[in-house]
Amino acid sequence: MLDLVIEARKASLAPGMDVRRILPFRLRRMVGPFIFMDHAGPVDVQPQMVHSMDVLPHPHIGLSTVSYLFGGQVTHRDSLGVQQVIRPGEVNWMTAGSGIAHSERFEDPAALAGGTLEMIQTWVALPEKEEEAAPAFNNYQPEQLPVFTDTGVWMRLIAGNAYGLKNDVKTHSPLFYLHVVLEQGARFGLPKEHSERGIYIAKGSLEVAGTAYTAGQMLVFNKGADPLVLAKEASTLMLLGGEPLGERFIWWNFVSSRKERIEQAKADWKEGRILLPPSDNTEFVPLPEDRSKPAGDPSPQALS
Template sequence: MLDLVIEARKASIGPGMDVRRILPFRLRRMVGPFIFMDHAGPVDVPPSSATSMDVLPHPHIGLSTVSYLFGGQVTHRDSLGVQQVIRPGEVNWMTAGSGIAHSERFEDPAALAGGKLEMIQTWVALPEKDEEAAPSFKNYTSQELPIFTDTGVWMRLIAGNAFGLKSHVHTHSPMFYLHVILDQGTRFGLPTGHTERGIYIAKGSVEFSGRTYAAGQMLVFKKGVGPVIHVKENTTLMLLGGEPLGERFIWWNFVSSRKERIEQAKADWKEGRILLPPTDNLEFVPLPEDRSRPAGSPSPQALS
């Protein structure tokens, strides 16, 4: 029933901003349509260092980036002219499709005070028929996302459907994505009806089949009867999965079902054919030239 356990690896996306990288993993490139997952924070840096953590304008193709915050706030700007501050409990869902560039900046020093900033960022690969869709962006407030509570259980459905809940977040393939908080001693099962399912332990620990798993680990389960976990302490989980889309190639911030499309995206970024955000166009992340990087390994700047 338990397919494998993924240990988060440390990656740096800038001064003072280390993340735990969960996906992609050498033994598991994707879980359902999810092809990338980073857990950043809690970030504890002086407010004066906020600008050094900014993620400068950079490109994407063939995916949707999904930003979700536990604390703090981040300002998003993109090629469409969108400027959006995301706050805890909200979702920024940006579909890159044929190509988009965006930045993420930490413009409120107060949002960094006391280690407030903490976020989960994922990439959702697009079905082949949607890989060249027109870019789009949508912010969903916390009030727009379904919440369920029960004894010892609080959960917010970010996207897809699970446990009889359905999110209004627009997706391109069957999936589920949940933020779950469980009290110590609670028993909790994964949603059924999805081919691939994963539990990322953001805080706390869980027990499954006699073994204890801790923060920074992802448990990936095969399809079948829903496994039941036992929560050892107050715990925060991110549940995700869905239907597999087939093989995807990933290089830097580009995802595609075709290697040649990634080569085209490299050329497009290098030659300026992917537009910069109109309100954040004075600097950008250049195309990496490190050819020694293993194929399929995102660069340290690969933050959505």
């Protein structure tokens, strides 16, 4: 029934910005097409430290980045000229395809006051035929994302399809991604539409088949498993999964089905062939030192 429990690991993106990294994991690189997942916050910093947390312009290829906030706000800028503030309940879906650079800046000190900034960022690998697609960006508002409620259960469909819910978020392969809030004692089952499924416990605790699981753990279930999930206390979950895409290599911010494409992306960024955001082009994250890690190993410096 339960294939694996992934324990989130601590990673540091910037001063004051530690995250819990869930994917990739050495025993499980992907769940469906999801190849990367970070949980940042809640973050509480002094106003004078806000800009030290900014994620400077950096590149991606071969994936879509998905940003979803529980609290606070972040300003996104990218090579396409897009500038978009994302707020709780919205979705920023950026498809890197053949190559894009973007930044994420914390320009409203009030959004960090009192530990209100909290966000989940995932990467969705692209099918091979879409890996070199033209870059694109979309912001989706809460009213575009269907909500379902039942006794003790609230859920918002971020993307894909699950539990009979669908929305117009543009995806490239079969998947599902949900924000779920449970009251203590609530019970629910996993969606049956997809072969690979995982539950990340952002807050609270769950019981599955008599065993308790707590915040910071991802539960990955076997194909066809139909467990009954019980909320032992008020809990916030992220459910995700879909159909597998096959092997992917990941190095720093690059994902591809081909190792040689990773090497090309390294050279492209180093030589300035991936454009910086036109409104945020005075600084950037340099290519990390390659310490002879194969392209299949995740870099600890990965950014979203």
